[in-house]
Amino acid sequence: MSPVRFRFSPSRRVTQTLRDLARRRPDEAEIYLEEHQDEWELLAETVPEDAADILEALDEEGAAELLTGLPPDDAGEVLDEMKPEAAADVLEELDPATAAHLVEEMEPDQAADVIDALERDEREAVLAHLDPEVAAEIERLLAYEPDTAGGMMTTDVAALPVGMTAGEAIEALRRLHDELGSNLTYVYTVDERGRLVGVVPFRELVFARPGQGLDELVVRDPVAVTPDTDREQVVELIQRYHLQSIPVVDDERRLLGMVRFGEAIEAAQAEAGEDLAVMFGAGEEESVFTPVRESVRRRLPWNLFNLVAGFVTVFVVAQFEDTLARYALLAAYMPLVAGLAGNSGAQAIAVTIRSIAVGELPPGRELRAVRRELAVGLVRGAIIATVGALLVAATVALLAPSPNPGQETVGPRELAEIIWLSMMVGFLVAALAGSSIPLLLRRLGLDPAVASNIFLTMTTDAVGFGSFLLTATLLL
């Protein structure tokens, strides 16, 4: 269940301990690290990922103090590993000149994300203090939407002219080694105008003879994306072709940067999490860091939509006022049917959306998927409706021992019949609606998750309450 600890060197074990301490008792961790500056510097230099975790757990002030105690290049690497929002919180503690100095040490893509997360005033102050060239690059990256290839790419790329030999390429790469670090996974070859020609897998460089031309090793016409390519598609291409990174080019095929697979993992998580949020009309990018005002702005339209959609149910139920006036107890059992149908439909939606997301639902399989859900709904309906009817028959005597004057009683058997029939209808409608709503939304060119659940609730509420009251009206 756990990663292998016994293989960790002592320093890694110490790191783990410090990380855990920082999460549980941040103040103690802060004091310890401030008193053990050497240990902190070693940690930041060797495992910036863990140093980033520790800073994220501390309060902003303490984190800022520890960060500025590091050599600038190490501080830059730690900032690279922090969540952009958390890194921005820490930089806001520093004066703009110091913050700008640290931002210059960061990877351009992460630097842009952090600048984007700064408060407006602070952002402008930091940009003003940045080296003009770095500022220009960051502003260029900021222009891309975060959920596009442009927003995901790094501009630190190994690009070599075609026409070099393998030996010359290795010499050139040796010089880039320190600067590019772990970005040095693929080498892209470009022509004299900077246009992407091909890609040389590192593996091939290992096996090449020094005099061999790069053009013999290069894979021509590599899959590439433009900055406006959607995040989802970037992930699909990286995954489909098992790429460690995918090049980003402009309209004239000039190499602009590359998206690394790590970004693709994060994007895959974000995309899938997005479905969950979007399904209920929470914001796509919303998190516990999102300001209240922003959250309200994002969710309110769906709440309003839900309010208006809810009137469908109000009108349906209102049609049965006579029945309800005669048998008030029915109102107590009514929500049971709609609630079960709603949850059962949401199960169908969840499975359908996930199958769409992983590409298992091409147009040809749509009808089969709906039929399958109907079958699942029929079987579950039969079981749950029967159990439900029995439970209802058992409780009706408990809940209505003596009817009120002017009220008519509903017998256990009659109520059981009403429950059974309307639950069956509810389960079937839920199966149909839950599987077809996301597919219909996709057909309309919309995100299948968007508001699926609100449409579903509208349907299952109206049908659930309606079929319950209609059955009651007919049977009683």
Place this chain on the structure above:
Amino acid sequence: MSPVRFRFSPSRRVTQTLRDLARRRPDEAEIYLEEHQDEWELLAETVPEDAADILEALDEEGAAELLTGLPPDDAGEVLDEMKPEAAADVLEELDPATAAHLVEEMEPDQAADVIDALERDEREAVLAHLDPEVAAEIERLLAYEPDTAGGMMTTDVAALPVGMTAGEAIEALRRLHDELGSNLTYVYTVDERGRLVGVVPFRELVFARPGQGLDELVVRDPVAVTPDTDREQVVELIQRYHLQSIPVVDDERRLLGMVRFGEAIEAAQAEAGEDLAVMFGAGEEESVFTPVRESVRRRLPWNLFNLVAGFVTVFVVAQFEDTLARYALLAAYMPLVAGLAGNSGAQAIAVTIRSIAVGELPPGRELRAVRRELAVGLVRGAIIATVGALLVAATVALLAPSPNPGQETVGPRELAEIIWLSMMVGFLVAALAGSSIPLLLRRLGLDPAVASNIFLTMTTDAVGFGSFLLTATLLL
């Protein structure tokens, strides 16, 4: 929005066209490919990923025919790229000996997944025809759960003894090159008993002098996992340390295999999709391929739980039978409050679960997150309750133009007041429940997504209906 097409060589453009054709008109694509065997063979050899997509779109019989028309090693690579369920469907069309022959050409991890997806009889027949060594390896892999490192790992790994020089290592790797293909990203060094000693990044081999010892290049004590390490943790480690693959070792540190980053991307998608499914009690691994019987078995317990939980609402509403008997119209407006609270709480759950999933909610931030949701709920509640009250006041005259005998009327103003108050309560309870239910489940050591929504619905239904009827009883 789209990947760059103009960079694709003609053959890639043809591939795209064929893939689209196969998806829209599978029969035509099948006939075309059968008549253009050369083109099909070239496609399968150069872009097995796309050939796999085409086979997945065709019917099983046609796919089987095209597959057996390929040289076995190419057929194996195409099968490697197919979804295991789809590959199993195709293999079931073949006689077991032919199927076994193709399975032998596959990567062991994918072969195990495909064998696992075969019908029971077919599985045994294929295993019986396999080379005993391959069969043993597959059965070993089958013993691991699919959501563990063991279930995700490949056993095709480059492992070299420590003590080699860089030059000797490159020679040894050259021999492994064809066999390991794209798995040749990291080189692991092992001692004489096969125990993992270190990892050599390919990058370092490029820059090494031939006489340099591997032990100078090796990163010692690499992060490793055991076969039973949970999928989620494997993804976290690959992502945290930007690894292209992570080694899997046994209790005695012997190298068993490695998990590649591509598996981590898939796992990240699966994990996030799992939350969506688990939240409603659909099966963790359920998809449109899951048999009806299996789906029913997985979802039924939650439907039953939901049924029982629903009785809380039945009992709450039953307490207000007198009020409902006097004002039957109330029953029509009652679902509006519960429905809005339910959806609003689900938004809070979605944001909370996602924040937990991406690690933004350490214990220290829990209270802040709940307070934030309460603030979001309060603001939205005030707006929606006001709009809702106005809408209800406007419609009550429409819905109840002439009260039934024995029924008392509810004025627009009274109903608006009832709606406003109960909606405010509903929104606040939804915010509290939606943010704290997943956090409480996590505190209890449970998956925060499991049945979150059922607990939420239980709460918002009971509170929504209850507060509406209680307010009505007090005000009327």
